[in-house]
Amino acid sequence: MPVIKLTTFIAAPVDRVFDLSxxxxxxxxxxxxxxxxxxxxxITGLIEENESVTWSAKHLFKTRRLTVRISKIQKPDLFIDxxxxxxxxxLTHEHHFKTIENGTIMIDQFYFEIHYNILGSVxxxxxxxxxxxxxxxxxxxxxxxxxxxxxxxxxxxxx
Numbered sequence: 774m775p776v777i778k779l780t781t782f783i784a785a786p787v788d789r790v791f792d793l794s795x796x797x798x799x800x801x802x803x804x805x806x807x808x809x810x811x812x813x814x815x816i817t818g819l820i821e822e823n824e825s826v827t828w829s830a831k832h833l834f835k836t837r838r839l840t841v842r843i844s845k846i847q848k849p850d851l852f853i854d855x856x857x858x859x860x861x862x863x864l865t866h867e868h869h870f871k872t873i874e875n876g877t878i879m880i881d882q883f884y885f886e887i888h889y890n891i892l893g894s895v896x897x898x899x900x901x902x903x904x905x906x907x908x909x910x911x912x913x914x915x916x917x918x919x920x921x922x923x924x925x926x927x928x929x930x931x932x
Contacts, residue, residue: 774863777883777906781913784876785920791849791870792929793916794879795820799928800828803915804908807831814840819929822846825857832904841866862886879916881909 783790793799797817801810811817813827820826825842839859846852849870856864869880883905919925 774884774886775902777881777885777902777909779881779883779906779909779913781879781881781917782873782876783879783917783920785925787849787870787872787877789925789929790877790879790916790920791852791868792819793920793925794868794870795843795846795852796928797826799916799919799925800912802928803912804830808836812838822852827858832908839864860887862888877920879913881913883909 796819797811797815807830809828809830811826812829814825815821816826820843822843822845825840827838827840829836829838831837837860839861840857841854841859841864842857844853844855851870852868854866854868863884863886865884867880867882867884869882871878871880885901885905887901919928
């Protein structure tokens, strides 16, 4: 099963980074160019343990739906979302957060597998892994920019 591991430094408090990472409203904003929008389940606010959200988005030339459920939360250190329904055979995204002296280290571990046989395996290695990695890097950049500025307040409904 392919795995994508990313580490991102963010000069902001861990609680802010943790909450931005699980904000439905911020996710919608950060993935706007793909038309990602919540269409079922938790559709606004901060997603919590055992809640699910169904996203609709245009990826890889097709409008797709993906439902994930938050299977575990340990505030503000970890949350895990897992596939309930979608184009993947398996999908687990572990979001880890570590407080350091001048901010937060955010660590993503993204495990996925598609339904196909040998062709799917080749597709995973050649194309899909890079596509998903770039998507995660783009999202993490958005989280970093918002958390390090005052824009985070809008998405967490704080003043």
